Amino acid sequence: xxxxxxxxxxxxxxxxxxxxxxxxxxxxxxxxxxxxxxxxxxxxxxxxxxxxxxxxxxxxxxxxxxxxxxxxxxxxxxxxxxxxxxxxxxxxxxxxxxxxxxxxxxxxxxxxxxxxxxxxxxxxxxxxxxxxxxxxxxxxxxxxxxxxxxxxxxxxxxxxxxxxxxxxxxxxxxxxxxxxxxxxxxxxxxxxxxx
Numbered sequence: 454x455x456x457x458x459x460x461x462x463x464x465x466x467x468x469x470x471x472x473x474x475x476x477x478x479x480x481x482x483x484x485x486x487x488x489x490x491x492x493x494x495x496x497x498x499x500x501x502x503x504x505x506x507x508x509x510x511x512x513x514x515x516x517x518x519x520x521x522x523x524x525x526x527x528x529x530x531x532x533x534x535x536x537x538x539x540x541x542x543x544x545x546x547x548x549x550x551x552x553x554x555x556x557x558x559x560x561x562x563x564x565x566x567x568x569x570x571x572x573x574x575x576x577x578x579x580x581x582x583x584x585x586x587x588x589x590x591x592x593x594x595x596x597x598x599x600x601x602x603x604x605x606x607x608x609x610x611x612x613x614x615x616x617x618x619x620x621x622x623x624x625x626x627x628x629x630x631x632x633x634x635x636x637x638x639x640x641x642x643x644x645x646x647x648x
Contacts, residue, residue: 482523509557527571
């Protein structure tokens with residue numbers, strides 16, 4: 454099950470007031486929420502969040518909220534995913550993996566895509582290093598960001614402005630279902646060539 458960050462943030466009361474006529478009001482919220490400002494260009498601020506994400510405007514979002522409000526990222530998106538998973542288990546008696554997704558831009562590429570910002574019961578990354586490829590060669594560096602890929606696929610169904618905050622993804626590999634954290638997806642600073 455993939456759930457948008459926006460609906461999670463709304464449910465958790467992670468909305469703040471901003472002056473809709475003053476861009477500095479939004480900027481002030483972004484700066485106060487950021488752990489670190491990575492780069493600025495015009496109105497765009499690339500930040501590091503308290504979760505370790507590098508993203509635009511610290512995930513502080515003005516879309517799909519009332520005028521004069523901004524949505525902040527959940528404080529602990531893994532915990533949010535666990536709560537959703539627990540509710541589904543209690544009400545429906547089924548075990549599912551849950552991904553909390555948000556929209557991110559990507560270096561070197563145009564366009565936005567959804568990524569996982571929280572997971573419960575599903576891997577963030579599946580490590581294929583040491584396994585054979587289709588021609589029998591041993592893979593050396595392949596780690597698949599399966600939670601990001603599932604979040605992105607779900608976004609194709611949910612859309613950006615259709616008002617669909619949840620999608621069910623079927624057919625995921627059973628080996629991906631395990632306890633995990635979105636931290637698996639964050640490259641450590643000492644391995645990151647761009648920090």
